[in-house]
Amino acid sequence: MSAMDAADLRIRTLGECRISSPLRGLVTRHGTTEHYVDETDRVLFDDTVAMLAGRNGGDLPSFEPGGPRRHIYFDPSKIRVGIVTCGGLCPGLNDVIRGLVLELTSHYGVSRIVGFRNGYRGLVARHGHDVEELTPARVQHINEHGGTVLGTSRGNQDPAEIVDCLDQLGINILFVIGGDGSMRGAQRIAREIADRDRRIAVVGVPKTIDNDIPWIGHSFGFQTAFGKATESIRAAHTEATAQPGGVGLVQLMGRHSGFIACYAALATNDADYVLIPEVPVDVDAFLPHLRRRVRERGHALVVVAEGAGQNYLPAEGTDASGNRSLGDFGIYLRRRILDDFTAAGTEINLKYIDPSYVIRSVPANPYDSVYCLRLAQAAVHAAMAGRTELVVGTWRNRFVHVPIPLAVATRNQVDPDGDLWMSVREATGQPASFTTPATDRAAA
Numbered sequence: 359m360s361a362m363d364a365a366d367l368r369i370r371t372l373g374e375c376r377i378s379s380p381l382r383g384l385v386t387r388h389g390t391t392e393h394y395v396d397e398t399d400r401v402l403f404d405d406t407v408a409m410l411a412g413r414n415g416g417d418l419p420s421f422e423p424g425g426p427r428r429h430i431y432f433d434p435s436k437i438r439v440g441i442v443t444c445g446g447l448c449p450g451l452n453d454v455i456r457g458l459v460l461e462l463t464s465h466y467g468v469s470r471i472v473g474f475r476n477g478y479r480g481l482v483a484r485h486g487h488d489v490e491e492l493t494p495a496r497v498q499h500i501n502e503h504g505g506t507v508l509g510t511s512r513g514n515q516d517p518a519e520i521v522d523c524l525d526q527l528g529i530n531i532l533f534v535i536g537g538d539g540s541m542r543g544a545q546r547i548a549r550e551i552a553d554r555d556r557r558i559a560v561v562g563v564p565k566t567i568d569n570d571i572p573w574i575g576h577s578f579g580f581q582t583a584f585g586k587a588t589e590s591i592r593a594a595h596t597e598a599t600a601q602p603g604g605v606g607l608v609q610l611m612g613r614h615s616g617f618i619a620c621y622a623a624l625a626t627n628d629a630d631y632v633l634i635p636e637v638p639v640d641v642d643a644f645l646p647h648l649r650r651r652v653r654e655r656g657h658a659l660v661v662v663a664e665g666a667g668q669n670y671l672p673a674e675g676t677d678a679s680g681n682r683s684l685g686d687f688g689i690y691l692r693r694r695i696l697d698d699f700t701a702a703g704t705e706i707n708l709k710y711i712d713p714s715y716v717i718r719s720v721p722a723n724p725y726d727s728v729y730c731l732r733l734a735q736a737a738v739h740a741a742m743a744g745r746t747e748l749v750v751g752t753w754r755n756r757f758v759h760v761p762i763p764l765a766v767a768t769r770n771q772v773d774p775d776g777d778l779w780m781s782v783r784e785a786t787g788q789p790a791s792f793t794t795p796a797t798d799r800a801a802a
């Protein structure tokens with residue numbers, strides 16, 4: 359990450375909080391202390407992170423903690439709130455929508471909440487402002503289903519048109535539930551709002567099934583998704599061990615980050631190999647290893663993230679413009695394994711499984727449901743206190759406010775020298791990498 363401006367590390371606010379919070383039920387058991395965040399409290403980055411953020415020494419940056427404030431910026435009786443979900447699906451989207459609506463209505467007394475349909479498209483006049491009133495009754499059971507009741511979309515929209523829409527509908531707070539692309543969009547919307555000198559808060563709840571957004575410990579839905587992926591790994595293992603020369607090959611989502619592959623493999627502890635985008639793999643070095651393993655043990659199980667092997671993919675893995683194609687390394691690997699075993703005269707029974715969208719379209723598990731609710735609560739507290747251009751995250755086991763520029767500046771990836779990858783290598787027994795002298799020379 360390049361060095362950031364100090365301004366990018368500060369949380370923006372719309373103005374002074376002069377209204378006493380209407381939050382009820384937050385008095386502690388001892389009856390004296392109200393449970394509000396101490397405004398002077400800070401959650402420090404550690405030194406490494408400070409260095410990454412370009413603040414080497416001196417004024418150590420810190421996060422503002424999330425949570426309810428004693429004084430708020432918006433008058434709950436006067437405001438109108440909008441919610442939008444963007445990007446790919448992820449378990450828990452409906453939990454977050456529900457959490458936002460329930461927190462706004464039950465605790466703050468906000469009664470006017472709308473959901474924009476189909477991502478940022480729902481905020482663009484050309485597509486016809488597509489909104490739906492959201493009430494506690496409407497959201498009561500939506501968490502029992504996967505997907506998002508608001509719908510979602512990809513495709514860039516003009517921030518100016520979006521702010522026109524917020525103006526026309528009298529929206530005071532916009533909650534964006536989405537990935538890094540959505541948050542970049544949210545940042546541009548917030549800047550457009552600031553340029554027009556409007557007082558509209560934009561607060562993000564980071565969504566990524568790949569767990570690739572930093573500053574959030576792990577993302578909501580991730581645990582549900584890798585849990586679902588373990589079913590495919592178990593099936594592949596059962597198939598592989600049931601016949602001579604059995605090879606199970608499971609491809610999982612993960613375009614740039616291999617967290618799903620690593621966690622699903624660790625959860626089952628059956629995989630012999632895990633291939634992820636963060637660790638280069640030379641297929642020519644991998645194949646003899648796999649053949650040896652099958653000869654010695656009678657079977658093998660390979661788990662690949664779809665974005666693995668991008669360092670290797672040959673000409674046929676490129677698109678018409680010569681760019682290397684992303685994804686589907688598993689399909690390529692499947693053909694190479696079959697060709698290699700056949701050429702070597704080694705018996706093979708390969709079963710390929712790609713659970714694909716199955717792992718991200720399911721409802722959140724109870725852990726993720728709790729996490730979604732707490733992220734939603736933190737997002738509402740932040741917005742009601744007039745904070746803007748931020749996402750809610752977790753850092754050092756605290757809910758924190760992360761400025762959007764910081765949240766989108768880097769991608770969370772598996773560290774090939776870190777503990778997680780070491781655990782995977784311990785569990786699988788695979789070498790540090792699969793390279794040949796030629797790829798080593800190329801890398802150097």
Ligand SMILES: Nc1ncnc2c1ncn2[C@@H]1O[C@H](COP(=O)(O)OP(=O)(O)O)[C@@H](O)[C@H]1O
Pocket residue numbers: 444445446477478511512513514515536537538539540541542543544546565
């Ligand atoms: N750089 C950007 N600037 C403005 N809007 C963006 C940008 N990238 C994405 N968006 C908006 O966010 C939406 C979701 O982004 P996308 O990258 O598809 O998914 P995700 O948010 O899950 O990463 C897009 O449809 C687009 O409207």
Ligand SMILES: O=P(O)(O)OC[C@H]1O[C@](O)(COP(=O)(O)O)[C@@H](O)[C@@H]1O
Pocket residue numbers: 445446447448537538565566567568569570611612613664685
């Ligand atoms: O087919 P789609 O909808 O473009 O989505 C597929 C991609 O989305 C991802 O799940 C990433 O989405 P996230 O933004 O939730 O991390 C990739 O792993 C996958 O390749």
